Amino acid sequence: MSFDPSTLKYDANGLIPAIAQDAASGEVLMMAWMNAESLRRTLETGQVTYWSRSRQSFWAKGESSGHVQKLIELRVDCDRDCLLMQVDQIGPACHTNRRSCFYTAVRAGDEVEIMAPMAG
Amino acid sequence: MSFDPSTLKYDANGLIPAIAQDAASGEVLMMAWMNAESLRRTLETGQVTYWSRSRQSFWAKGESSGHVQKLIELRVDCDRDCLLMQVDQIGPACHTNRRSCFYTAVRAGDEVEIMAPMAG
Numbered sequence: 411m412s413f414d415p416s417t418l419k420y421d422a423n424g425l426i427p428a429i430a431q432d433a434a435s436g437e438v439l440m441m442a443w444m445n446a447e448s449l450r451r452t453l454e455t456g457q458v459t460y461w462s463r464s465r466q467s468f469w470a471k472g473e474s475s476g477h478v479q480k481l482i483e484l485r486v487d488c489d490r491d492c493l494l495m496q497v498d499q500i501g502p503a504c505h506t507n508r509r510s511c512f513y514t515a516v517r518a519g520d521e522v523e524i525m526a527p528m529a530g
Numbered sequence: 531m532s533f534d535p536s537t538l539k540y541d542a543n544g545l546i547p548a549i550a551q552d553a554a555s556g557e558v559l560m561m562a563w564m565n566a567e568s569l570r571r572t573l574e575t576g577q578v579t580y581w582s583r584s585r586q587s588f589w590a591k592g593e594s595s596g597h598v599q600k601l602i603e604l605r606v607d608c609d610r611d612c613l614l615m616q617v618d619q620i621g622p623a624c625h626t627n628r629r630s631c632f633y634t635a636v637r638a639g640d641e642v643e644i645m646a647p648m649a650g
Contacts, residue, residue, distance in 0.1 A: 436556030
């Protein structure tokens with residue numbers, strides 16, 4: 411069946427959550443949001459483009475930083491309301507310069523930083 | 531720093547997306563939603579409890595099916611508006627009886643089922 415981005419379930423703002431996972435290591439790098447057009451751009455270009463809710467604009471990941479996400483494979487969940495992207499991430503995915511945005515763990519009730527920023 | 535669920539950023543409905551990842555294999559199993567109270571219950575019981583948006587009620591994962599998710603580690607992202615949970619998933623995570631909800635891939639423009647329901 412041919413994939414059509416318009417068949418996904420978007421929220422009231424026309425957005426769908428998209429999880430980026432390192433295709434090689436399996437590490438979950440980040441979660442951000444897409445609308446149908448950002449998903450089309452992602453599929454067309456092969457590089458992940460999100461929708462920035464704070465800036466209300468397209469967010470071609472790595473456009474300014476060079477930390478692009480090359481799309482390896484797109485997956486859709488059973489409810490068609492969440493996306494999982496297998497990606498090839500250049501450098502850090504996080505704006506804090508860490509490989510993943512999920513660098514804070516909760517251990518024994520405390521927040522613990524489990525990942526250092528990448529060397530510049 | 532002591533972790534307090536009330537310090538997370540919830541959306542207008544008081545919810546935060548929570549990604550469940552197999553702690554052993556790294557497979558992303560599902561994404562669902564939590565409110566502060568479901569997160570507290572998850573941390574207290576060690577078993578994942580979501581908030582069901584469709585039923586508007588707590589959803590103790592596996593309560594009826596037995597397919598519980600034991601929380602191994604909770605992680606918080608840089609913006610504090612998304613959770614990543616390392617879990618020990620008993621049986622399938624998906625209501626379709628598949629291990630993961632992300633069993634549909636987009637390959638060469640077509641939707642392809644990449645995972646069969648589990649036996650039993």
